[in-house]
Amino acid sequence: MRIYYFAWVRDHIGYSQEDIHCPETVKTISQLAAFLSQQSAGHAKAFDDLNAVRAAINQEFVNSDKSVKDTDEIAFFPPVTGG
Amino acid sequence: MIKINIQPEDFDVTSEIKSLRCRAIGAIATFSGIVRENSDSKSLISLTLEHYPGMSEKALDKIARQAMQEWPIESVRIIHRIGRLTPEDNIVFVGCASAHRHAAFDGCRFIMDFLKTDAPFWKAEETKQGTAWVSQRETDTSAKQGWLSGKK
Numbered sequence: 001m002r003i004y005y006f007a008w009v010r011d012h013i014g015y016s017q018e019d020i021h022c023p024e025t026v027k028t029i030s031q032l033a034a035f036l037s038q039q040s041a042g043h044a045k046a047f048d049d050l051n052a053v054r055a056a057i058n059q060e061f062v063n064s065d066k067s068v069k070d071t072d073e074i075a076f077f078p079p080v081t082g083g
Numbered sequence: 084m085i086k087i088n089i090q091p092e093d094f095d096v097t098s099e100i101k102s103l104r105c106r107a108i109g110a111i112a113t114f115s116g117i118v119r120e121n122s123d124s125k126s127l128i129s130l131t132l133e134h135y136p137g138m139s140e141k142a143l144d145k146i147a148r149q150a151m152q153e154w155p156i157e158s159v160r161i162i163h164r165i166g167r168l169t170p171e172d173n174i175v176f177v178g179c180a181s182a183h184r185h186a187a188f189d190g191c192r193f194i195m196d197f198l199k200t201d202a203p204f205w206k207a208e209e210t211k212q213g214t215a216w217v218s219q220r221e222t223d224t225s226a227k228q229g230w231l232s233g234k235k
Contacts, residue, residue: 004135006203007133007216011216056203059135059141079218080199080201081205081216081219082132082134082163082175082205083174083195083198083202083204
């Protein structure tokens with residue numbers, strides 16, 4: 001699946017997108033975040049406090065218990081601060 | 084009609100208001116967001132706005148549609164700037180055109196309150212102390228909650 005990172009989530013990880021093939025045990029956004037946090041020290045820092053990170057699936061905001069599938073476009077980012 | 088632009092370029096408030104005018108319109112309410120120099124007693128050098136291309140347009144369109152379902156609004160114009168901005172720069176414009184003033188005022192305020200919480204934009208503040216991402220304000224989430232609980 002294609003994953004996008006924004007704002008400080010991207011700053012910690014060091015790049016803005018990646019394609020990941022997840023193990024079958026990853027079924028939800030929170031499981032995906034836990035899996036990603038093991039990928040590097042930067043990922044670990046980005047996903048250190050899961051309450052501080054928001055997610056979208058296919059460009060819609062979702063809660064952490066939402067199911068993910070391999071064809072989804074996923075994004076992780078901080079709470080929004082536009083306007 | 085809904086027209087949304089996310090752009091680095093500046094906009095002209097007068098011409099945007101003009102574009103909302105037509106014979107059926109008796110009221111246009113607008114909001115202009117401007118980069119403020121002082122934030123939490125630090126002196127701001129610049130703001131850098133980033134967004135989630137694709138999702139940000141969809142999110143703003145959804146908010147505008149919600150406003151048009153709630154009130155008799157003829158047209159909505161939203162412009163959100165991205166990139167590096169400095170104090171006194173325009174940052175956001177919302178215009179709501181309706182037959183009467185109440186729908187125009189309420190719609191404009193509703194769109195701004197939801198834009199603050201439901202559209203994927205992020206601000207980084209540059210001050211003499213360095214650059215830091217802005218945290219979400221409690222007052223922004225409570226403004227949205229006010230609409231959802233019927234406290235308009």
